[in-house]
Amino acid sequence: MGQLATGGTRNRCGWGHVAAALLLLGLTACRGGRSSSPPVHLQQNMMAQHRFGPQQANAFFADGRAMRTPPANTIADGELRESDHLYRGIIDGQPATRLPLRLTAELLRRGRARYDIYCQPCHGASGNGESILRARKMAVPAPSYLEPRLLAAPVGHFFQVVSHGVRSMPPYAAAIPVADRWAIAAYVRALQLAGHATLNQIPPDVVARHGWRMQ
Numbered sequence: 001m002g003q004l005a006t007g008g009t010r011n012r013c014g015w016g017h018v019a020a021a022l023l024l025l026g027l028t029a030c031r032g033g034r035s036s037s038p039p040v041h042l043q044q045n046m047m048a049q050h051r052f053g054p055q056q057a058n059a060f061f062a063d064g065r066a067m068r069t070p071p072a073n074t075i076a077d078g079e080l081r082e083s084d085h086l087y088r089g090i091i092d093g094q095p096a097t098r099l100p101l102r103l104t105a106e107l108l109r110r111g112r113a114r115y116d117i118y119c120q121p122c123h124g125a126s127g128n129g130e131s132i133l134r135a136r137k138m139a140v141p142a143p144s145y146l147e148p149r150l151l152a153a154p155v156g157h158f159f160q161v162v163s164h165g166v167r168s169m170p171p172y173a174a175a176i177p178v179a180d181r182w183a184i185a186a187y188v189r190a191l192q193l194a195g196h197a198t199l200n201q202i203p204p205d206v207v208a209r210h211g212w213r214m215q
């Protein structure tokens with residue numbers, strides 16, 4: 001009898017443990033566990049479909065690769081860059097001698113703003129190469145735009161230098177959109193004009209307002 005009673009107590013105790021263990025299992029089961037079957041996906045969408053992952057094999061193609069090379073000369077949607085003048089700064093195979101955009105005060109203002117961010121630290125605010133980095137003795141100093149060779153350079157040359165960089169100067173195509181690169185090129189031209197301007201090229205009221213005099 002005594003044994004039975006004890007057994008009964010043990011049994012009650014046992015069911016309690018089993019229930020608690022099941023509950024715990026229900027709450028924590030599978031955490032950290034691995035399974036090769038797909039997760040339960042109540043709302044089906046395009047994520048759940050038969051497809052090939054990157055670098056997978058596919059016997060359908062002769063070369064056995066699922067990843068296909070696009071046919072030659074394929075252009076992604078919106079990536080057609082037909083105009084050599086606008087995108088490459090080239091006219092008839094030569095660096096462009098004119099802007100592909102209309103020269104307006106707005107374009108120059110934009111060019112100045114972008115120039116002050118991207119070029120001024122090395123080339124100086126007025127483009128004469130006197131910059132904070134030259135003062136700190138940069139290894140290869142950035143040249144002045146007032147050098148005769150750069151004064152004679154076509155505007156497309158500046159677009160190309162900004163796009164591709166030159167020798168130790170890095171390219172800025174990834175940072176500066178095409179239209180802004182032209183705005184900068186136009187502004188560099190304006191700096192070149194300003195650097196060699198004489199007082200009689202400036203409207204008299206502006207000269208008077210600043211009190212400028214010929215030296």
Ligand code: HEC
Pocket residue numbers: 115118119120121122123133140141142143150157158161162166167168169170172184185188
């Ligand atoms: C990190 C410093 C740095 C910045 C920023 C920089 N440049 Fe330069 N740039 C140089 C250096 C250095 C050279 C000279 C490279 C050489 O001769 O090795 C140079 C050369 C040039 C030249 C002369 C190219 C030639 O034909 O020899 C032009 C034009 C020019 N930069 C324009 C720009 C413009 C426009 C920007 C802004 C978008 C700009 N640079 C930003 C450092 C810089």
